[in-house]
Amino acid sequence: MESIVPIRGNVKHAITLDPTVWIFDDRRIDLDIFFTEDFVERDEMEEYKEKMGKHWSREIMEGATYPPTLKSEKRYEKDKMLTGSFAMVLEPFIHNAVPNASASTFSLITKDNEKYTYPLSDATNILFKFSHEGKPLREDGPVHVLFKDGSNQHSPIRHVQAIEVD
Numbered sequence: 001m002e003s004i005v006p007i008r009g010n011v012k013h014a015i016t017l018d019p020t021v022w023i024f025d026d027r028r029i030d031l032d033i034f035f036t037e038d039f040v041e042r043d044e045m046e047e048y049k050e051k052m053g054k055h056w057s058r059e060i061m062e063g064a065t066y067p068p069t070l071k072s073e074k075r076y077e078k079d080k081m082l083t084g085s086f087a088m089v090l091e092p093f094i095h096n097a098v099p100n101a102s103a104s105t106f107s108l109i110t111k112d113n114e115k116y117t118y119p120l121s122d123a124t125n126i127l128f129k130f131s132h133e134g135k136p137l138r139e140d141g142p143v144h145v146l147f148k149d150g151s152n153q154h155s156p157i158r159h160v161q162a163i164e165v166d
Contacts, residue, residue, distance in 0.1 A: 002161065003142045005128075009106075009165040012098035019130035019142045022088050023081055031085040031129060035150045082134045087127040087146060090163075094123045097165065105166045108145055111159040116145070120165070125149070129156060 005017040022028055094106060099120060106123065108116040118126070129144040130137060137144060144156035 003136070003138075005142060005160060005162060007093060007097045007163045007165065009163075010100045010103040011165050012100060013096070015093070015097050017093055017128075019088075019128065020136055022130050023086065025088065027092070028086045028088055029127065030080070031087050031127075031146075034087070034127075035153055084131065085129065085133055086131040087129040089124065090126040090128055091123040094120065094163070094165065099165050103165050107164045107166060108157060108160050109162040109164055110157065111161050115164075116157055117166070128160075 003018065003020050005019065006014060007017065008014045099106075103120060105117050105119055108118075110116075125148045127146040127148060129146050130142065136142070140158040141160075143160050144158050145160055146153060146156050
């Protein structure tokens with residue numbers, strides 16, 4: 001099974017997505033909490049600024065040494081990556097492909113050549129699930145398509161092989 005997903009069609013840059021490396025991407029969404037009330041949408045830039053501010057303050061107050069909890073925090077993150085289920089929002093990838101002005105829709109194409117067509121504006125509401133319980137989706141992947149509203153959480157679109165911008 002192919003583990004890459006090309007974005008092609010009416011775009012300035014045809015690009016290829018490799019879901020096997022997304023586990024290291026900070027934009028990944030933890031699906032174990034996403035469809036619960038505990039999930040809070042976050043502003044990545046604000047989160048980064050806050051994290052850097054805390055780091056700077058800690059270095060000023062304590063010096064450049066790291067507190068003993070940092071090791072356990074890193075261990076927790078590693079364990080979470082090995083056991084969690086994760087997804088990525090589709091929109092930034094389509095944005096990076098730079099759809100032409102005449103483009104209005106995109107289609108998700110499965111290995112059986114089924115097409116699921118959506119307006120480009122819906123890309124912000126589509127998640128690409130790439131990991132289930134710490135494992136890549138090898139059997140019916142490389143990605144599953146989930147909607148942010150959770151309407152297809154238990155029956156996602158599987159076997160997505162390409163994205164065609166029209």
